[in-house]
Amino acid sequence: MGKLRRWWGTERARDALGVSLGLILGVIAAVPLLGEGMVYTRAGGDSPFLLQRTQQLATALAAGAWPVRWMPDANLGLGYAAFNYYAALPYYIAAALHLAGLGLIAAVQATQVAGFLLGSLSAYGLSRALGQRRPAALAAAAFFTFVPYHLVNVYVRGDALSEFWAMGLLVTALWAVARLRARPGPGAAALLALSYAALVLSHNVTALIASPFVGLVLLGSLWRSEHPWRTALWGGGALAVGLLLSAWFWVPALAESDLVQLGHQTTGYFDFRNHFRGLDLVQRSLAVDYAIIGNTDPFRMGLVQALLTALGLVAVALSWRDRQRRPVWLAYALGALGATLLITPLSRPVWERLPLLPYAQFPWRFLSVEAALSAPLVGLVAEASGGRGRRAPLWRAVAAGVLVVASGAAGLARLTPDRVPLNDADVTLERMWLFEGFSGNIGGTVRAEYLPEEMSPRYYTSPQLLARSIQVAPWALPQEAATSADAVAPQLEAELVARDAANQRWRLSLDEKARVVFPLTYAPNWAARVDGEPLQPEAVPGLGLLGLALEGGVHEVALSFGRTPRECLAERASLVGVALWAGMAVAWVFWPCAAWRRRGLGALAVPLALAGGVYWLSTRSLPVTAAEPLPGPLVMDLASYPYLHHEPEGMSFGSAHLADYRYASDHLAPGETLIIDLDWDRIAPDEYLRIRLLPLSAHILNQSTHWAAATVPIDTAQMRVELALPDDTAPGVYVLRLGVQTEDEQSLPITNVRGTAQSRTSLAPIWVRRDPPREQDGSPLATYGYPHEPPVLSLLGAETVPIKDHSLELRLTWRAEQTPARNYAVSLRYLRVDGTELDAVDIAPLSADYPTGLWRPQEVVATRTQAEVGKGDVQPGDVWRVVLYDRQTLVSIGTADLPVVWGDD
Numbered sequence: 001m002g003k004l005r006r007w008w009g010t011e012r013a014r015d016a017l018g019v020s021l022g023l024i025l026g027v028i029a030a031v032p033l034l035g036e037g038m039v040y041t042r043a044g045g046d047s048p049f050l051l052q053r054t055q056q057l058a059t060a061l062a063a064g065a066w067p068v069r070w071m072p073d074a075n076l077g078l079g080y081a082a083f084n085y086y087a088a089l090p091y092y093i094a095a096a097l098h099l100a101g102l103g104l105i106a107a108v109q110a111t112q113v114a115g116f117l118l119g120s121l122s123a124y125g126l127s128r129a130l131g132q133r134r135p136a137a138l139a140a141a142a143f144f145t146f147v148p149y150h151l152v153n154v155y156v157r158g159d160a161l162s163e164f165w166a167m168g169l170l171v172t173a174l175w176a177v178a179r180l181r182a183r184p185g186p187g188a189a190a191l192l193a194l195s196y197a198a199l200v201l202s203h204n205v206t207a208l209i210a211s212p213f214v215g216l217v218l219l220g221s222l223w224r225s226e227h228p229w230r231t232a233l234w235g236g237g238a239l240a241v242g243l244l245l246s247a248w249f250w251v252p253a254l255a256e257s258d259l260v261q262l263g264h265q266t267t268g269y270f271d272f273r274n275h276f277r278g279l280d281l282v283q284r285s286l287a288v289d290y291a292i293i294g295n296t297d298p299f300r301m302g303l304v305q306a307l308l309t310a311l312g313l314v315a316v317a318l319s320w321r322d323r324q325r326r327p328v329w330l331a332y333a334l335g336a337l338g339a340t341l342l343i344t345p346l347s348r349p350v351w352e353r354l355p356l357l358p359y360a361q362f363p364w365r366f367l368s369v370e371a372a373l374s375a376p377l378v379g380l381v382a383e384a385s386g387g388r389g390r391r392a393p394l395w396r397a398v399a400a401g402v403l404v405v406a407s408g409a410a411g412l413a414r415l416t417p418d419r420v421p422l423n424d425a426d427v428t429l430e431r432m433w434l435f436e437g438f439s440g441n442i443g444g445t446v447r448a449e450y451l452p453e454e455m456s457p458r459y460y461t462s463p464q465l466l467a468r469s470i471q472v473a474p475w476a477l478p479q480e481a482a483t484s485a486d487a488v489a490p491q492l493e494a495e496l497v498a499r500d501a502a503n504q505r506w507r508l509s510l511d512e513k514a515r516v517v518f519p520l521t522y523a524p525n526w527a528a529r530v531d532g533e534p535l536q537p538e539a540v541p542g543l544g545l546l547g548l549a550l551e552g553g554v555h556e557v558a559l560s561f562g563r564t565p566r567e568c569l570a571e572r573a574s575l576v577g578v579a580l581w582a583g584m585a586v587a588w589v590f591w592p593c594a595a596w597r598r599r600g601l602g603a604l605a606v607p608l609a610l611a612g613g614v615y616w617l618s619t620r621s622l623p624v625t626a627a628e629p630l631p632g633p634l635v636m637d638l639a640s641y642p643y644l645h646h647e648p649e650g651m652s653f654g655s656a657h658l659a660d661y662r663y664a665s666d667h668l669a670p671g672e673t674l675i676i677d678l679d680w681d682r683i684a685p686d687e688y689l690r691i692r693l694l695p696l697s698a699h700i701l702n703q704s705t706h707w708a709a710a711t712v713p714i715d716t717a718q719m720r721v722e723l724a725l726p727d728d729t730a731p732g733v734y735v736l737r738l739g740v741q742t743e744d745e746q747s748l749p750i751t752n753v754r755g756t757a758q759s760r761t762s763l764a765p766i767w768v769r770r771d772p773p774r775e776q777d778g779s780p781l782a783t784y785g786y787p788h789e790p791p792v793l794s795l796l797g798a799e800t801v802p803i804k805d806h807s808l809e810l811r812l813t814w815r816a817e818q819t820p821a822r823n824y825a826v827s828l829r830y831l832r833v834d835g836t837e838l839d840a841v842d843i844a845p846l847s848a849d850y851p852t853g854l855w856r857p858q859e860v861v862a863t864r865t866q867a868e869v870g871k872g873d874v875q876p877g878d879v880w881r882v883v884l885y886d887r888q889t890l891v892s893i894g895t896a897d898l899p900v901v902w903g904d905d
Contacts, residue, residue: 635764644765
């Protein structure tokens, strides 16, 4: 006991206490994460992407891939090389935790908690390294931990785990620079190299915008330093080693950017010109408002944050007499002001002229840099508050306490994150494919920008989703264009021998020479061996899938995802970086020891113990796995919860309350009847439930067309609804869109028990099987194909159906005359007899939920498309102009003008 008392009075004990208090701040910020289900965000970013990225990384790591560049089951099961361009270090941590035994949701939550601890510890360490006392360092840690943008990246931009971690790692890099100025040597250099590499590997955009500010602080640290040349050499060398350590990622991401569709990243909504902050840079309320409503959002400075930053700048001016640290504080002040300026329209010339900067997309991303640089300035406010004299320590402690409370209260007071009931049983490949198809996002990217250039148009469904299986057979295309309409398509029999995250083995039997198309996104990393001999795969234009040109006969085909020459070179550079970093670490171990190191090592035991405690608690307080799905209706909602999930406590439809429902079958053929049994624990006889059967992606393409509908009163606790599918229902995935209305057709709200309003609420999807090819009487209305070649598609029928008073629906019936080699797009024009165009609709692909590249010879497929033309606008002689074209080349394969023929609704 006496030893403990003596230890408690030592500097080491005070360091341990300060570090512990700093980490507790991170724990407080992470508390809203924990609980049943997971924090769900929609308006600012879809948090289910966290689960998909982690699950895919874990799958690849379990298969032995390192580093991971390929998401094997994303892109609706087709896979794609997202991790070649998307920095994913935090997901490696989450995947490792998952492989170590944590449930997938728990692994993500533990990684988020670790990110909060990293940020609070680094901010505390930075202030201490800059010479601030422990109370001031706690004030700086609280400021950074609770700064709005730090919390926004978890609780509003739920899928921004990489950017969230990058904020903390930026502070870690600044901490390393401060330590380097105090004691230039291999230890601080190793920390700087490692933290800078981790910053690049966590979020390359943050690394891009933050690197000049790290350089500015390093330059400021050289001025009036006791060892400027040593500091410069160690600092510059450390940053170079950090770039080498991370070269395996950033070199291919830059060098191979021309292989993917990055051109969409800086256009439209993602043009930086749309996101500058002017007078709305700072929120007006003391407590941060996290709501995204209309033109307001929380991607701004909080009022308390702005006031404390301003006080920090004043504190810098007041500390000007400190000649030793003056250059450092000047660098931090100029950096904070510069980062703030880059958020405003005044910086537009910089954004327009600096290469790569437009890829940051949102000027408010500089809020992360501003917060990191402002944190020690807030610590300086606490330092300056004590003044001099015997009571100075007390006043500093009181001032620091006020700053901690003010930062925490402002950041947390109005933080009410939404949660969705999920467990690990809900995280399946099929659910993630449905999430991609329903939300329109692919693999965690809004515009599917990491798909290959050849995959245009992109997919909204896939063979895997249609088959509800990851194991889908390839198909054959003729290697040469057919010369007659009687040409027979190559016949292929395929057997999957083995498959993992980076390899596939097939046994194929071809009756003639053909191009075999594998349901796999092409990437230059893919290599093939056919009967033991190497064969170069190719990208099938217009499909973006992997193809092999094979002779007729039986073949053993092995596909493997490897490395491109650039990736090999970059990985070798990273190995050099590892060797150099290991040299720094070894040099630090044998560097002459000192008391400060013993004290630092003692303090390091505290975060290590706490990290172990977090993992131990995670395995017990967070759900590890869940074998059974949750009860309640299975729903998804475009506005709030596009991930298919259960609502254990049911859903409110107007005055009624749905407890659960069941399908007799969710897999039907055209012409069959879908049977839905609904259980209500509160009915509303005067209200009506409306159910419409729509394609999975209808809302994405602004096509609200439905294939079947029913409106029934909610007047019995057990209700059966039957929907007869039309005989021409196209194959694909469909959702049952719900609505509730009064007798006079006034819509009523749909909410969950948490009070969240729903929009475009849908029940679980159903699958419509392919209809066997059937003979069609009569001559085609039109044929489509390339000149001097037999037609690819024939148009068999066209009917026009009015939709209320404002729209017309064109119902087309197509037949594939051969296996289409493209996912063709359609341009639909409604033309008056004088050529005046009333409306135009372009959809790519033609049938998003069953693209033409998946059609088979003689298969008949119906499509429905809406145009904004009222029935009263139709005049004699009006026509529909239907143009089919290749989306990549914009080359038309045919045009037909069809008269308006009315059909039955």
